[in-house]
Amino acid sequence: MSEKFCQSCAMPLGNEKDYGTNADGSRNDEYCNYCYENGEFTFSGTMEEMIEICVKPMLLANKGMTEEQVRNSMKGYFPTLKRWK
Numbered sequence: 001m002s003e004k005f006c007q008s009c010a011m012p013l014g015n016e017k018d019y020g021t022n023a024d025g026s027r028n029d030e031y032c033n034y035c036y037e038n039g040e041f042t043f044s045g046t047m048e049e050m051i052e053i054c055v056k057p058m059l060l061a062n063k064g065m066t067e068e069q070v071r072n073s074m075k076g077y078f079p080t081l082k083r084w085k
């Protein structure tokens, strides 16, 4: 599995189609296609708002973790991502 993660939402960037796109249509290596499209972020809220959006998909991806555990792990991890530093 790839070690790359979206630097906005922490989604794993495993497949070519997961990557965002630059303004010229080329691949953006740092952000996923949900966060970054045609050179612009698709979501312009705060880190806390981004975490709330990500709680549900993260819960589905991490079966066995509680919502609180998922939220706490994101609150620890998101500030290390490039977009929120």
Ligand SMILES: [Zn+2]
Pocket (backbone or CB within 6 Å): 006, 007, 008, 009, 010, 011, 031, 032, 033, 034, 035, 036
């Ligand atoms: Zn993302």
